[in-house]
Amino acid sequence: MSERRGVQREVLSDLGVSLVSGGILAAGGSAVAALTRSCAGAPVPTWLFVAIAAVALPAAFLLTRRLTRRGPQVFILISAFAQTRWLAGLLDSVARSLDHHGIDLVVKLPRHDYSGQSQVRELNAIRKKRRSFDGGLIVCSHPETIQRELADTSTTIGLPIVFVDIRPFPQVSDYPPNAVFVGCDADEIGERAAQWVGQELREAGRDRPSILVVAGDAQVGRHLAFAAKIRDMVSPSRLDINVQGDFSREGAWDIIDQHLSQVHRRGESLDVIYCTNDEMALGAADAVKKHEAQGYEHNGLFILGVDGTPDALATIKSGATRFRATIVQDPRRIADAAVDLLLRMRDGEHVPTETLLATTVYPAR
Missing domain, CATH: 3.40.50.2300 (Response regulator)
Structure with missing residues (x-):
């Protein structure tokens, strides 16, 4: 039904253009006839109207359609x-x-x-x-x-x-x-993230880091390429990948909150949280801050995001959280x-x- 209405609107539009162009043609023809009579004092031959119509009608139609058409x-x-x-x-x-x-x-x-x-x-x-x-x-x-x-x-x-x-x-x-x-390229993003993380870990002297990756079920190259590259650069003691983050701040907060609780119960530490967009990285920063407020220390932990959103850049620049860097897509x-x-x-x-x-x-x- 909606398609039929769309076709009807197009037909009515073209009909309107035709009527307007017809008016232009009629006005033009009358003007030419009046001019010819005044100059020659004789009736205008029928063939002259036909010739004028043949030339003027297409031009009038195109001109009127152009004038009535919406902008690009x-x-x-x-x-x-x-x-x-x-x-x-x-x-x-x-x-x-x-x-x-x-x-x-x-x-x-x-x-x-x-x-x-x-x-x-x-x-x-x-x-x-x-x-x-x-x-x-x-x-x-x-x-x-x-x-x-x-x-x-x-x-x-x-x-x-x-x-x-x-x-x-x-x-x-x-x-x-x-x-x-x-x-x-999602793979390039993952590899660049791994290079940054790997260099940070090497400079900190952490050879057997514990790494958590929070991702979604889209843009999979961002976490798959990261995992492959980081294994070549360091030898993680743990590399956990959770793809239930749904690219949302709240989803990542829940994942990080639960993961940190498990880490604390095991008496272990967490060195890196890599989130495949900045919304999830901001959620991760919130969750870490909550646990630190409860007395748990996360010395050396850093968070990396992806996108370069204004909120992420401002948070990183403030230095008030564990959110340290982001891979920027301009x-x-x-x-x-x-x-x-x-x-x-x-x-x-x-x-x-x-x-x-x-x-x-x-x-x-």
Whole structure:
């Protein structure tokens, strides 16, 4: 029913354009006829009206449609927006970058975070209104569960599509011709985190550290690549990985609180907490602070996050918690790259299928 209404609106829009252009044509024809009579004092031949109509009607239609058409628009579809503050920075940067080019941004948020079907429903709704857009950006979660739908819908939309932050397809050959990806490599993030942690541990002389990794079930390269790299750099006495953090501050707080309670009961220590986003790292810092307030010491413990959100940077800079560093993904740089790719694709230019941007560490050594 909604698709039928959309088609009806388009037909009514075109009908309106036709009526307006017809008015332009009629006014023009009357003016030409009056001018001809006044100059020649004779009736205007029928063939002259036909010739005028043949030339003027298409021009009037195109001119009127251009005058009545909305300005250029680009959509962005973001899943799991409510739980990830880094995405707020990305959204703001995308809006600013598009505004610089005189393009409006239409934001689409699936009703249910992390739901593949909600994402597909939003894509289907966009497909029905595709004539309203010049292209779109998609930040999808768990793309492995809806890869076929993502490919089919992207192809059907037929607009330039830039996937951002999370790779939608495992191989470059899997991308539809109108789709590309820009973002930071999850494996590179994990390896950079391990390098930072490994160097910190070596400088502290801790050869057999106890390490806890708190992650989510997306962006798995961030914790898998970390685990593989850190084992090459040091020989952990324990390396625990919990993927139930859900990228949320509250989820990480619960995990760290329980883990520290177990560590205390065993009479052991914890050296490193690596969280695969800053929200979880902030939750980890809160949980550690609670245990320290209860009299438990965590000498030498440090926390590392990922993203470089303003809250994380401020907390690290304050030095008031065990949150020591974060792997920074610059949302402005990613947004500018995504918009640039989108506009180049819109203009028919060939662009790389995948564009991977390097991360940095805050604070820099």
